[in-house]
Amino acid sequence: MTLFGLLKLGECRLLPRVAEDLLPKKLFDETVAEILLSPCDAEEILARQALLAAFLEPKRQEALRTALQALLELERAHAKLCRAEQPLERFFLHARLLRAYLKACRALQTLGDCGPRGQRLAKEITAQAELETVEEILSSMEKELAPLQRFSLSVVDKVWLTADAPKTYAQRFGEAADALGLPTPAPRELGLPLTAELSQGVLQLHPHQGAALERLREACPTLDIPALTQLIPQFRFCFAICDLVEKARARNIPHCFPVLSSTPRFTAEGLYDISLLATDCPRIVPNDLYFTPGERFFFLTGANGGGKTSYLRAVGVNLLLLLAGCPVFARHAVGYPFSALLTHFPSDERFSSQGRLDEEKARVKELLSHGEEQTLVLLNETFSGADEATGCDLAIQTAKRIQERGWFGLFVTHFHRVREEDFLLLNTETGENHARTFRILRDFGLRSSFANTILKKYGLDEAALQRRG
Amino acid sequence: MNNLLFPGQGARAVLSKDLLYHLSADRALEVLCPDLHRREALWKELSAPAADPAEITLRQEILQDFLKDPLLLSDLSDLLERFCALRASHEQQRREEARAAGKGNEANAKQLLESTALTLKRCLLFLQAMGEILEKASPVSRGLTALRERMRALTTPTAFAELVQLCATLESFPARGFVDQSFCLNDEGQICGAFLVSHRDLQITDPTLITKKGWFRRREEPTAGPTGCLDVTAFFRPNSTREALLATPLWDLAKQLSGYAQALFEEFCPYQSTLTFYEGALDYCRCLTEKGVSFCFPSVNETATEFCELRDLFLLSRARNGGEVIPYRLSAAKDTQIAVFGANGSGKTVFLRAVGTAQLLFQAGLPIPAREATMTVRSGLFSQFSEAEKELADAEKTGRFEQEAREIAEMLEALAPGALVLLNETFQTTAYGEGAQGLLPILRYFASHGIGYLLVSHLRDLEEPLAREGVAILHTAKGYQLQRIP
Structure with missing residues (x-):
C-alpha cells in the first residue's frame, strides 16, 4: 500500500541547535521538534494549513482522535501478533489484527473533509486497502474461532481436556442472586497466557476449525501495516499543535x-x-x-x-x-x-x-x-x-x-x-x-x-x- | 441506623448543647432503662430526635406492635445478635482471603470456598428464620409489615432455595472428588475467565478403558472420547502454573459468594442496633407501667399541643408510683408563648421540665407519661437554665449574666421558625429591672420569628407587657397547680 500521508516529511534540514535554542521540551516533544526542523515549501505549507485548520475544528476533532486511537490499536495488535508463539494464540491475534485494520481504515476514510491531504488519504485507503476481502476473511475467521473460545478441564487422577463448556457455578449463583436482587460483581479479566500444551490440545479437539483457520490465514492479503502506522507520528504532530493552540487560547493568545x-x-x-x-x-x-x-x-x-x-x-x-x-x-x-x-x-x-x-x-x-x-x-x-x-x-x-x-x-x-x-x-x-x-x-x-x-x-x-x- | 424500622434519613431537630442535662433526662433514664446498651440506644435518639412527622409515627406504630407482642422483639433480637456474630467471623474470613489471595494454592482456595459457601448458606437460613418469625407474629405497623414483605421477597422465590442448595453443594469437596473448570479465551487467545463447573454437567468418558469383545480383549487406543475429550495428563503436570490456573476459579467463586453474604450483612445487621432502641423503649414503658403511670403515643398535630395528665419524667423516675407526681394539663397553639410566674418551690421548673421532656420523647418516637396528648413537631428544642458560674471562664467574659447573654446569642444563631x-x-443574674428590660426584646424576637417559648421567671416586670402582647401568663397555685391568668 502506498499512502501519501497527512504530511510530506522532508529532511531535517535545520540544525538541532535551533530546537535547543527555541523549543522548550515542555511544549514540544521530540517528534514535534523533528518535524518543525524540516521546513516545507509553499505547496506543503498550504496543504498543512488546510489540514490543521480541519484539526482545529471542534466537530472534526472527535473523528480525528478516533482515527488516531484506531491506528494505535492497530500498532499494538501488530506488535502482539509478531510476538505470538502459540498457533492458537496466532489465530486469535490475526483476527484481532484484521479487526483493528478495518477499524483504522474506516476511521481514515472519514477524513475526506479534512483538506486536500485528508481527501487524498481517504481515497487511497478506499482504493488500496482491500477492505471487502479483509472483512470477508475476518467474518469467516470469527466463525471458526468461536468454538475454540471455551474449553474445560476435568481433574481427578487424570486430566481431561474437553470442548464441552457447561453453565458455570458462577453463572448459576449469579442468576439466583439476580432474581433476589443481590448484586453480582463483574468477573475479573484474567489475561493469563495459554500454555503450548493447552493450545495444542484445543486445536486437536477442533481439527476442522484449525485447518480452516490456516487456510484463511494463507488466503488473507498481505496487509501493509507500517504504511498505516507511519501516520501515527503525523497525527500526533497535528494534535500537539492543536494542544498548543488550546493552551494559548486559555491565556487569550490569538x-x-x-x-x-x-x-x-x-x-x-x-x-x-x-x-x-x-x-x-x-x-x-x-x-x-x-x-x-x-x-x-x-x-x-x-x-x-x-x-x-x-x-x-x-x-x-x-x-x-x-x-x-x-x-x-x-x-x-x-x-x-x-x-x-x-x-x-x-x-x-x-x-x-x-x-x-x-x-x-x-x-x-x-x-x-x-x-x-x-x-x-x-x-x-x-x-x-x-x-x-x-x-x-x-x-x-x-x-x-x-x-x-x-x-x-x-x-x-x-x-x-x-x-x-x-x-x-x-x-x-x-x-x-x-x-x-x-x-x-x-x-x-x-x-x-x-x-x-x-x-x-x-x-x-x-x-x-x-x-x- | 437507616432501615425499614428506622428510616433515619428525615430531618433532625436541632437541640441546644445542654438541653438533655437541663431536663435531667440522663438521670431519669438511668432508672427507667437500667440496661446500658439499651439506654445508650435511647440516648442516641433523644440526642438527635426526628423532625419528620412520618418518621415519628412510624416508630410509634412499631413500638406499639412490640408492646403488644414483646416475644416478637426478643426473638428478632436474638436472631440478629447471632447474625451479627456470623458477620464478625465472615470479616475474619475475608481478611484471611485477602492475605492468601494470589498465592495460587489450590488447597487453600478449596478451603476458602467451602467456608464461604457455608457462611452464605447460614446467612440465608437466618433470614429465612427471620421471615418465619414475622409471619407468625402478624404485625400491623407499617415498618414491621414492610420488613416482613422484604423477607418474603427474599426467601419465597425458588431462587432462594436454589441458592441454598448451591451453597450446600460447595460446602465440602470430597478429598478425591472432581474439580472441573471451564475457561474462556479473549480476542487475543489469552485465558480471560476461569470458572468452576459441576462434574455432572461435563460429559467425559475415558476412552482407554479395556473392552471385551467376544473371545478377544481389545484395548482401545487413546483418542478423543465421545464428546471430544483428550487426556492431557502427560503434559499438565502439577506445577506452579497449573496450581495458579486451577486455584483461580475457586478464589473467584469464593469472592463472589462472599460478596453476596456481605450485601446481606450490610442490609440486615443494622437492624440489631435498631432493635436495641426498641428494647430500651420497651424497658422504659415497662417501668412506667410498674409505677402505675399512664403513658400514651401523642398524635401529630400541626397547629396545637395538648396534654392531659402530663407528669415530669425525672420525678417519676424517683417516685415509687405515679400518684406521687402532680400531673399537668395544657392546651396551647403551636406558636403560643407561655410565661410562668410563682413563688419559689411552687413547681415552675418541674412544669418546664415536664413539657420539654415530653417534646423530646415524642420526637424520638417514644410514648410520653400522659393520659392523652396531641403535639406539634418542633424544628428544634433549646434551653437556657440559670446555672452556676462556669469555671475557667475567660478573664474578659466573667460573670453569670454575661454567660447567659452568650448562651442566648449562640442560641439565636441556631434558631429556626418552629423551634x-x-x-x-x-x-435573673442581674438587677431584676435590667434583666426584664433586656429579656423583653429577645422574647419579642422569638414571637415575631415563629419560635415558641416557655419562660419560667421571677421577673414580674415582664408580666404586664407580655400579657398585653398575647403571651399566656400562668401562675403557680396551691398544690403545685398552674392557673391561667386572664
Missing part, C-alpha cells in the same frame, strides 16, 4: 494561519513568544514584526530583562511554525517560506581548549556556512564574552556579512556602539519610572535620518538597489 |  508571501518577508501584528507558556510567566506581551524586502536586518538593544530574548524567540518559534505549515501566534502575519533558520544563543562556558571568544567566532563562522539563499539568522548576545571594543567590531562585521548575503537577521546585543552604524534598530520600551513594558519598538536612532529609513523600507536604498542587480 | 425555647429564670 493564532492565525500566516499568509504566504512570494517575496521574502516576515511581518506580524501582535506576535507572541509562546515558549513562555512553558514557564509561569503571568503576562505575555505581544509585539510587531518588521522584516520586509527592504528592511532585512535589525539590531535589538535595550535594558536588561526588557524582553529582547523573548522577542527573538517569538520570531524564531513562529517562523518554525510557519515553515511547518502550522498556525502562528499573532493577530495577523505574512511570511515567506525561508529555506533556513539559524540561531546562535549563549551556551554554557565549558570551552575545551579555546577561550569563549574563539569558540564563539568558530561557531558563528560555522553557522554562516550553513545558510542558504533565503535564510533568517537569530543572534542572541553573540560575542558578549569579549571586551566591548572587540565584541562590537565582531558584531558589526557579522552583521555586514549577513547583509551582504541578502539574509534576514536579528541581533540582540548590549553593544550600543552599533547604534552609530547604519543599521536598523529596535529597542526595548521603558515606561514610567523606568518600568519595563516588554514592548519592542522601532528605534530610528540619533544618526539615522527619517528619509533613509523610508527608502530602506521600500528597498530603495543603495544596498538594496545593488542587490537587485 | 421551642425553654427559659428557666433567665437574666
Whole structure:
C-alpha cells in the first residue's frame, strides 16, 4: 500500500541547535521538534494549513482522535501478533489484527473533509486497502474461532481436556442472586497466557476449525501495516499543535494561519513568544514584526530583562511554525517560506581548549556556512564574552556579512556602539519610572535620518538597489 | 441506623448543647432503662430526635406492635445478635482471603470456598428464620409489615432455595472428588475467565478403558472420547502454573459468594442496633407501667399541643408510683408563648421540665407519661437554665449574666421558625429591672420569628407587657397547680 500521508516529511534540514535554542521540551516533544526542523515549501505549507485548520475544528476533532486511537490499536495488535508463539494464540491475534485494520481504515476514510491531504488519504485507503476481502476473511475467521473460545478441564487422577463448556457455578449463583436482587460483581479479566500444551490440545479437539483457520490465514492479503502506522507520528504532530493552540487560547493568545508571501518577508501584528507558556510567566506581551524586502536586518538593544530574548524567540518559534505549515501566534502575519533558520544563543562556558571568544567566532563562522539563499539568522548576545571594543567590531562585521548575503537577521546585543552604524534598530520600551513594558519598538536612532529609513523600507536604498542587480 | 424500622434519613431537630442535662433526662433514664446498651440506644435518639412527622409515627406504630407482642422483639433480637456474630467471623474470613489471595494454592482456595459457601448458606437460613418469625407474629405497623414483605421477597422465590442448595453443594469437596473448570479465551487467545463447573454437567468418558469383545480383549487406543475429550495428563503436570490456573476459579467463586453474604450483612445487621432502641423503649414503658403511670403515643398535630395528665419524667423516675407526681394539663397553639410566674418551690421548673421532656420523647418516637396528648413537631428544642458560674471562664467574659447573654446569642444563631425555647429564670443574674428590660426584646424576637417559648421567671416586670402582647401568663397555685391568668 502506498499512502501519501497527512504530511510530506522532508529532511531535517535545520540544525538541532535551533530546537535547543527555541523549543522548550515542555511544549514540544521530540517528534514535534523533528518535524518543525524540516521546513516545507509553499505547496506543503498550504496543504498543512488546510489540514490543521480541519484539526482545529471542534466537530472534526472527535473523528480525528478516533482515527488516531484506531491506528494505535492497530500498532499494538501488530506488535502482539509478531510476538505470538502459540498457533492458537496466532489465530486469535490475526483476527484481532484484521479487526483493528478495518477499524483504522474506516476511521481514515472519514477524513475526506479534512483538506486536500485528508481527501487524498481517504481515497487511497478506499482504493488500496482491500477492505471487502479483509472483512470477508475476518467474518469467516470469527466463525471458526468461536468454538475454540471455551474449553474445560476435568481433574481427578487424570486430566481431561474437553470442548464441552457447561453453565458455570458462577453463572448459576449469579442468576439466583439476580432474581433476589443481590448484586453480582463483574468477573475479573484474567489475561493469563495459554500454555503450548493447552493450545495444542484445543486445536486437536477442533481439527476442522484449525485447518480452516490456516487456510484463511494463507488466503488473507498481505496487509501493509507500517504504511498505516507511519501516520501515527503525523497525527500526533497535528494534535500537539492543536494542544498548543488550546493552551494559548486559555491565556487569550490569538493564532492565525500566516499568509504566504512570494517575496521574502516576515511581518506580524501582535506576535507572541509562546515558549513562555512553558514557564509561569503571568503576562505575555505581544509585539510587531518588521522584516520586509527592504528592511532585512535589525539590531535589538535595550535594558536588561526588557524582553529582547523573548522577542527573538517569538520570531524564531513562529517562523518554525510557519515553515511547518502550522498556525502562528499573532493577530495577523505574512511570511515567506525561508529555506533556513539559524540561531546562535549563549551556551554554557565549558570551552575545551579555546577561550569563549574563539569558540564563539568558530561557531558563528560555522553557522554562516550553513545558510542558504533565503535564510533568517537569530543572534542572541553573540560575542558578549569579549571586551566591548572587540565584541562590537565582531558584531558589526557579522552583521555586514549577513547583509551582504541578502539574509534576514536579528541581533540582540548590549553593544550600543552599533547604534552609530547604519543599521536598523529596535529597542526595548521603558515606561514610567523606568518600568519595563516588554514592548519592542522601532528605534530610528540619533544618526539615522527619517528619509533613509523610508527608502530602506521600500528597498530603495543603495544596498538594496545593488542587490537587485 | 437507616432501615425499614428506622428510616433515619428525615430531618433532625436541632437541640441546644445542654438541653438533655437541663431536663435531667440522663438521670431519669438511668432508672427507667437500667440496661446500658439499651439506654445508650435511647440516648442516641433523644440526642438527635426526628423532625419528620412520618418518621415519628412510624416508630410509634412499631413500638406499639412490640408492646403488644414483646416475644416478637426478643426473638428478632436474638436472631440478629447471632447474625451479627456470623458477620464478625465472615470479616475474619475475608481478611484471611485477602492475605492468601494470589498465592495460587489450590488447597487453600478449596478451603476458602467451602467456608464461604457455608457462611452464605447460614446467612440465608437466618433470614429465612427471620421471615418465619414475622409471619407468625402478624404485625400491623407499617415498618414491621414492610420488613416482613422484604423477607418474603427474599426467601419465597425458588431462587432462594436454589441458592441454598448451591451453597450446600460447595460446602465440602470430597478429598478425591472432581474439580472441573471451564475457561474462556479473549480476542487475543489469552485465558480471560476461569470458572468452576459441576462434574455432572461435563460429559467425559475415558476412552482407554479395556473392552471385551467376544473371545478377544481389545484395548482401545487413546483418542478423543465421545464428546471430544483428550487426556492431557502427560503434559499438565502439577506445577506452579497449573496450581495458579486451577486455584483461580475457586478464589473467584469464593469472592463472589462472599460478596453476596456481605450485601446481606450490610442490609440486615443494622437492624440489631435498631432493635436495641426498641428494647430500651420497651424497658422504659415497662417501668412506667410498674409505677402505675399512664403513658400514651401523642398524635401529630400541626397547629396545637395538648396534654392531659402530663407528669415530669425525672420525678417519676424517683417516685415509687405515679400518684406521687402532680400531673399537668395544657392546651396551647403551636406558636403560643407561655410565661410562668410563682413563688419559689411552687413547681415552675418541674412544669418546664415536664413539657420539654415530653417534646423530646415524642420526637424520638417514644410514648410520653400522659393520659392523652396531641403535639406539634418542633424544628428544634433549646434551653437556657440559670446555672452556676462556669469555671475557667475567660478573664474578659466573667460573670453569670454575661454567660447567659452568650448562651442566648449562640442560641439565636441556631434558631429556626418552629423551634421551642425553654427559659428557666433567665437574666435573673442581674438587677431584676435590667434583666426584664433586656429579656423583653429577645422574647419579642422569638414571637415575631415563629419560635415558641416557655419562660419560667421571677421577673414580674415582664408580666404586664407580655400579657398585653398575647403571651399566656400562668401562675403557680396551691398544690403545685398552674392557673391561667386572664
